[in-house]
Amino acid sequence: MKKKLANMLFFALLILGAVVITLPFFYAISTSLKQNHQVFAVPMQWIPDPVVWENYIIPFQQRPLGRYFLNSVLVSTSVTVLNVITCSMAGYSFAKFDYMGRDFFFMAVLATLMVPIQVIVIPLFILVKSLGWLNSYAGLIIPSATSAFGIFLMRQYFQTVPKELMEAARIDGCGELRIFWQIVMPLVRPALSALIIFIFMHNWNNFLWPLLVATKEEMMTLPLGIAKFESTYSTHYPQLMAVSMSATLPVLLVFVILQRQFIQGIALSGIKQ
């Protein structure tokens, strides 16, 4: 009896949590389909009447939202590809080779995990500016082409790969690059998917760096574009919500498809530290 009551309480809590999580989404979707003057009507109307689909069309005509989206796709994808290459190579090097300075490099990488971005961003901006990379894809992409966290994650995983595998390949006359690419890399797929999800998500949502680098409309990424849209059209709530929802939908879609990998990736990063 007591156990049954506890179970019911647990479920009540879980459902309360679910309501709290989903309510803002429903509110945003509902608002996005209303007329502006209906937004704050009392009592609140959850089902819009009439349903104003134009809210999802007009903002795309007023602002280059498609361009922001493409920029976000391009920047996040490039950064992710570069990180997969640089982080896995460095992680492999730190985990499976023995050379002077290795531990020093690795400790340096680890130490920067504790450095807030504010300590890096000022000289980084000055550097990127002096390279002439403001308002360029190079400026948005290259400073993020490797990550301390990624190197750390890959190193931890490469350590589980038995060294004998590499030795055997060497004896068979296999080159180092081929050993890395064809033998070792396929063995660390779970870590790779965690890395890809992390880096992509982080860059897709990144705000501070694009805010500094992209001042021209055509170089802005989605979060920046939405913040811009918000500061210009902050009183047209339905369109604002429509823009927010259109930006969120792709992310939610990817999350629903890769849900398991997402959660395992986060768990992996937590446990390994």
Added chain:
Amino acid sequence: MRFRQGHTPSFKRKEAWAGFLFAVPAMTLFLLFAVYPIIRTLYLSFFDYNMLVPPTFIGLKNYISVLGDPLFWQSVRATVTYVLGTYIPTIIIALGLALILNRSFRLKDLFRALYFTPTVMSMVVVSVIWKVLFNYRGLINGILAVFGQSSIRWLTTSQWAPAALAIMSVWKNFGYYMVIYLAGLQGIPTELKEAAQIDGANAKQIFTYITLPLLRPITVFVVTMSILNGVQEFTAQYVMTGGGPSGATRVTALLIYETAFAYVKMGRASAIAILLFAALLSLTFGLRHWFGLEN
């Protein structure tokens, strides 16, 4: 670069070289875009620099000026308020939900995924949505009205704006820490609990004497991450309140951004950044010491 020579056969040395080369691309980028900027920030913090004329050395003047500036201390208070206000509830909710979800039942994966959803969203989008929710005539005040509470001016009064930011950030973040706690709970062997049960321990005792102590390393990780993430957060403040009203939510991260990129005082902003970093380091080391996890 010289490698361990002498007894090392030449093929081993070749292998070491190959290994070193694998690290070169990442280390080059890392030196250029992380190590150099960190050192440069420290360097610039002793200079007056507005990006128009070359930096002039002014010794400790930036630090002295910043430490005597009420705006800086206000930002410190805003940061502490934001971090504590966000992460104490976040961690408690995360741990609570992880304990509830750490059993097998139908729909478990659904709940877990649902709670995790806000963490994959962009902070800009979340802030934009919550700005409307916190509108004087928005949903939050509507819900308060159901309970007979009068409406609150969430984003325009200095006593409520920090609360609004914290509430939104709890909503955004707790799923992430819940997943980390869940992973930690799964690492606790069930034999321990079973043994305690056989010895007659009740649920409360098992939690206090077995689960909680074994979660300690995870908790240290979670607290460290919370502080690190909380201190760096500035998107929410930037979008939702712009640091207002009258500076009540101008956290140090936002103050650094404004000092550097709105007022172009690069040296002064660097000094604030270094102070932030120093505070963060002593805090995390203090924490590890306090939790008894020096290693």
